[in-house]
Amino acid sequence: MSQNAPVAEDFSRSFRNALGRFATGITVVTMRTPTGELIGLTVNSFNSVSLDPPLVVWSLSSNLPSLKLFEDCEYYAINVLAADQEAVSQRFASRMADRFAGLGFDHGLGGAPLLHGCCARFVCRNTTRYAGGDHVIFVSEVVSFDRSDADPLVYFGGAYRHLTP
Template sequence: MSHSSTQSLRRSLGMFATGVTVVTTRDAEGEPVGLTVNSFNSVSLDPPLIVWSLSLSLPVRPVFEACTHYAVNVLAADQEAVSRQFASRKPDRFAGMDWHPGEHDVPLLNGCCANFVLRNTHMQPGGDHVVFISEVLWFTRSERDPLLYFGGAYRGLSPLA
């Protein structure tokens, strides 16, 4: 596929609105690690499984491949700054963040629409990404509007007329 075809495909895929999440865990030294992800989705309710993918080129990939547990934090509409910070190249993405340790000591961000603690159960190669399929061990939710990503920009919900 040519570069222009790749860019066109990326723009076309961007027409699918997604929620925005921050996936968090701890590294081998116990330090919190996280990044913004919009490839999160439900796979199964029985057993409870979710899926997300991570670029092979990201430096945090080995941390997520090695961890036994991690969290998916579904961001609320007022958490665009949180998404941007975890999408940045800042060395300490948790600086100034409101979070607490959850089940299995995974970092949980406060103020989210939902938080999930997962067992890292299955990884599969997926082109230039690794695909994680994981078991939901614990979750919580809040009745908050979600942060959305569509057409290359952050969005919120608008009621249908």
């Protein structure tokens, strides 16, 4: 082993830190189960794939209890958080029992919650999934969307950031 190569237990942390040098937006992916339960979680692995047809991609850890619910639902919403929604990001990243308590939202197709105050919201049809290491990759057809002029919440280097003019 060369002196510059990280030891095995340090590789994951070093790799994660290197990935953290890429700035991302923050989204909350939401859905409604067949029993009416609202599910949502913070995701920063979101990107566009295609304009025609309109496709986006995001991924979810294979070890999350909600994975099966997202795999089986027909529609979900991807809510792109605005700069003033750090608390919303933290709420949906937590183990809080009712993450939707006190939040305003609209209902998209399939009852997918569309959070108020976001800079963009996409209602997606759950179309294709792929195994990707320790994650499942969702490729989703966008069936409707809206947007505002709000600045996005950005994540970089392990911390929330804000755009500057």
